Amino acid sequence: xxxxxxxxxxxxxxxxxxxxxxxxxxxxxxxxxxxxxxxxxxxxxxxxxxxxxxxxxxxxxxxxxxxxxxxxxxxxxxxxxxxxxxxxxxxxxxxxxxxxxxxxxxxxxxxxxxxxxxxxxxxxxxxxxxxxxxxxxxxxxxxxxxxxxxxxxxxxxxxxxxxxxxxxxxxxxxxxxxxxxxxxxxxxxxxxxxxxxxxx
Numbered sequence: 001x002x003x004x005x006x007x008x009x010x011x012x013x014x015x016x017x018x019x020x021x022x023x024x025x026x027x028x029x030x031x032x033x034x035x036x037x038x039x040x041x042x043x044x045x046x047x048x049x050x051x052x053x054x055x056x057x058x059x060x061x062x063x064x065x066x067x068x069x070x071x072x073x074x075x076x077x078x079x080x081x082x083x084x085x086x087x088x089x090x091x092x093x094x095x096x097x098x099x100x101x102x103x104x105x106x107x108x109x110x111x112x113x114x115x116x117x118x119x120x121x122x123x124x125x126x127x128x129x130x131x132x133x134x135x136x137x138x139x140x141x142x143x144x145x146x147x148x149x150x151x152x153x154x155x156x157x158x159x160x161x162x163x164x165x166x167x168x169x170x171x172x173x174x175x176x177x178x179x180x181x182x183x184x185x186x187x188x189x190x191x192x193x194x195x196x197x198x199x200x
Contacts, residue, residue: 002169002172003095003096003098003099003172004092004095004168004169004172007036007092007168008165008168009119009160009161009162009164009165010161012040012116012119012161012164013119013123013157013161015029015030015037015040015041015044016044016119016120016123017123019041019044019045019048020048020123020124020127025044025045025048025049026045027045029041029042029044029045035087035088035090035091036087036088036091036092036113039084039085039087039088039091040084040088040116042080042084042087043081043084043085043088043113043116043117043120044120044123046077046078046080046081046084047081047117047120047121047124048124049073049077050074050077050078050081051124051128053070053073053074053077054070054074056070057070057071057074075187075188078185079185079188081117082183082185084113084117085111085113085114085116085117085183086113086180086182086183087113088112088113088116088117089111089112089113089114089178089180090180092112092113092168093178093179093180096171096172096177099171099172099173099174100174101171101174101175101176101177102174102175105170105174105175105176105177106170106175106176106177107176107177107178108167108176108177108178109178110178111178111179111180111181112164112167112168112171112178113180115160115163115164115167116164118160119157119160119161119164122153122156122157122160123157125153126150126153126154126157129146129149129150129153130150132146133146133147133149133150
């Protein structure tokens with residue numbers, strides 16, 4: 001039995017697209033679903049919120065305090081985003097508990113959770129680049145350049161989706177594996193960031 005029968009790139013991409021069709025990310029998306037779907041939705045929500053904060057942090061017409069608030073929000077969302085990636089990997093690897101990797105199994109250096117995170121980011125890039133490619137108030141050169149970039153981003157997303165499906169299929173057969181790699185965001189930890197622990 002395939003432990004990932006419900007989990008493939010097309011379903012993940014559909015979740016991302018469905019969320020992006022809304023004006024704002026939902027707090028309760030996939031709330032009743034099992035893992036890793038809850039964490040996939042949480043990861044995508046953080047990426048959407050991060051995108052908006054990153055855009056706002058580039059403003060030059062607001063007070064420095066507003067940019068500082070953006071930067072603090074970015075830190076918070078980024079920590080939650082990485083926590084969600086780790087939960088995704090934990091849930092996926094739990095499904096593989098009964099599979100023993102073969103001696104010659106491929107060790108994938110990028111985790112499946114990180115690949116799902118990248119699919120989320122690419123969904124955002126595609127959405128925003130498409131908006132630029134459809135602008136009627138921009139110069140034709142800008143629109144043409146954005147259409148070219150949109151094509152490249154779409155290819156990247158297709159390639160990544162295929163790589164994720166291949167990794168999951170091979171892992172289910174014992175022909176590939178990955179490990180959970182903890183991010184250990186030291187700058188967010190008061191016990192590890194010298195500017196925080198020296199102050200106390």
